[in-house]
Amino acid sequence: MNMNDIDKNFDTQKIINEFPALKQKVWDKSLVYLDSAASMQKPKDVIDVINNNYSKEYSNVHRGLHFLSEKATESYEEARRKVAKFINADEKEIIFTSGATASINLVAYSWGMENLSPNDEIILTIAEHHANFVPWQYIAGIKKANIKVAYFDPDKDFDIKIIKSLISDKTKVITFPHVSNVLGTIFPIKEICNLAKSVNAISLVDGCQGINHFPVDVKNIGCDFYCFSGHKLYGPTGIGILYGNYKLLENMPPFLCGGDMIDVVSIDKTTFADPPLKFEAGTPPIVQAIALGKAIDWINKYGIENIGNYEQKLISYAYDKLQKIDGVNIFGKNKNKAGVISFTMDCAHSHDIATIIDREGVAVRAGHHCAQPLLDHFNLSSTTRASVGAYSTYEDFDRLVLSLEKVKKIFK
Ligand SMILES: Cc1ncc(COP(=O)(O)O)c(C=O)c1O
Incomplete structure (x- = not known):
């Protein structure tokens, strides 16, 4: 399937509407939930x-x-x-x-x-x-x-x-x-x-x-x-x-x-x-x-194949956006990845990043992700991880990027 057809065939707004938790505001901002690898939100059917x-x-x-x-x-x-x-x-x-x-x-x-x-x-x-x-x-x-x-x-x-x-x-x-x-x-x-x-x-x-x-x-x-x-x-x-x-x-x-x-x-x-x-x-x-x-x-x-193809596009979009930010280092530079993208920032510890962007309504995971041997091997103690589900959007990653700019301002 052509890459643009993937988006055309995937009605994200319809999907989001099926997830009550995604409609809320946190810290007075609409929630951007990029922590699906830790646990996914639940559709109303469930x-x-x-x-x-x-x-x-x-x-x-x-x-x-x-x-x-x-x-x-x-x-x-x-x-x-x-x-x-x-x-x-x-x-x-x-x-x-x-x-x-x-x-x-x-x-x-x-x-x-x-x-x-x-x-x-x-x-x-x-x-x-x-x-x-x-x-x-x-x-x-x-x-x-x-x-x-x-x-x-x-x-x-x-x-x-x-x-x-x-x-x-x-x-x-x-x-x-x-x-x-x-x-x-x-x-x-x-x-x-x-x-x-x-x-x-x-x-x-x-x-x-x-x-x-x-x-x-x-x-x-x-x-x-x-x-x-x-x-x-x-x-x-x-x-x-x-x-x-x-x-x-x-x-x-x-x-x-x-x-x-x-x-x-x-x-x-x-x-x-x-x-x-x-x-x-x-x-x-x-x-x-x-x-x-x-x-x-x-x-x-929706079909797991359709969901997966769409998510693959999202991760690729996230990759392109994140790699353009000065001071952001993607952990795992292979673009052929699924579901998650991890990174560190030169200016801030991942716990500070996650805490600051949470105030912007963006939920990500920070830490060793229960994979200490992997992080130790690459001399890291923690990373920030954004991850997607069928309800994630390109705009979620735009919000992530904006919030990371805020982190940079605070720690400059
Ligand atoms: C790759 C992988 N394996 C195993 C687990 C453990 O799953 P659970 O805590 O639901 O048993 C996780 C959870 O994060 C995981 O990501």
């Missing part, structure tokens, strides 16, 4: 389904034989089907968790405890969010396995040769982000998963910053695990997804034990339910799952 569910349809799931429980169970399982369809998985391969962090911990612990041995190797990248670094570091410590880090040039596309140079017959896990939450680097996920297969290692894609900008087809990617958080996909907090290859899920022990994940319990022995329920111990995040299903309906109304 807010309404939460309200409606608690008002009229709420009950616990799976256990009840009454009207409301059956209705809640059907809606909860329907949400699972929607997620499965969204990423081209089978519904049995979709586990509801509390978020991406919980999804990754589940795999690292459950798969890792069973399958890792001393001197085995886990490959991950320098750009991991702590959520996809600390669980692996922790399990590696317990199992005496080794972590191998894929370092890469943030100014270039990720080169698959870096992973090739790290794999060995000891490689058991290769894990990486779909998109870096700091640099916006888009990883060649299919190629990396193929490499993992070639050495019989498992692959886990941290999809938190990819699922919201790209169509995802887990079968085509060939990953063993793909995970993300609902709140970064226009859904509520407290819900996450772990997609897992069914054969692997079948052979993994439970992560948490309790109600709903069992088959039969006796004093001497417990047998477990099949996946996905084996990994859903206790009362699940029922309304959150249903609302995530609604968020997916909302995305499908």
Whole structure:
């Protein structure tokens, strides 16, 4: 599609009108929300389904034989089907968790405890969010396995040769982000998963910053695990997804034990339910799952591909604007990025930048973005990060630029 057609086919004003939170003023200025990578705002459809569910349809799931429980169970399982369809998985391969962090911990612990041995190797990248670094570091410590880090040039596309140079017959896990939450680097996920297969290692894609900008087809990617958080996909907090290859899920022990994940319990022995329920111990995040299903309906109304193409244009616009400001340094000069753009300023610390521009109504994130190893490696302690959703606009970035000029005036 021609670049201008992307804008023509995308009615941003209509979208903005669907997000009540975006209509407010902060510090007496209309809100510019450029913190979607941390958490996205929610469309009215999602807010309404939460309200409606608690008002009229709420009950616990799976256990009840009454009207409301059956209705809640059907809606909860329907949400699972929607997620499965969204990423081209089978519904049995979709586990509801509390978020991406919980999804990754589940795999690292459950798969890792069973399958890792001393001197085995886990490959991950320098750009991991702590959520996809600390669980692996922790399990590696317990199992005496080794972590191998894929370092890469943030100014270039990720080169698959870096992973090739790290794999060995000891490689058991290769894990990486779909998109870096700091640099916006888009990883060649299919190629990396193929490499993992070639050495019989498992692959886990941290999809938190990819699922919201790209169509995802887990079968085509060939990953063993793909995970993300609902709140970064226009859904509520407290819900996450772990997609897992069914054969692997079948052979993994439970992560948490309790109600709903069992088959039969006796004093001497417990047998477990099949996946996905084996990994859903206790009362699940029922309304959150249903609302995530609604968020997916909302995305499908516009099409994730259309949303992603539009956002790509926004980030490119932001890049051009920011690089023209004297004293602004973009972290990750590769223009081929998705969703986020990070920068530092010569004149001010990122916390000061974020605080000052907040008074102009512009919400961004400042700090290490839960990616301390990445920032340390490049001798940075923090950056300012602007990130987009389907409701973001070119004008948002014009406002960002104006507010940065204010920062420069204050610190000149
Ligand atoms: C790339 C990436 N991975 C994992 C996470 C963790 O997500 P959550 O805190 O929702 O579990 C985040 C959140 O910022 C992220 O951006």
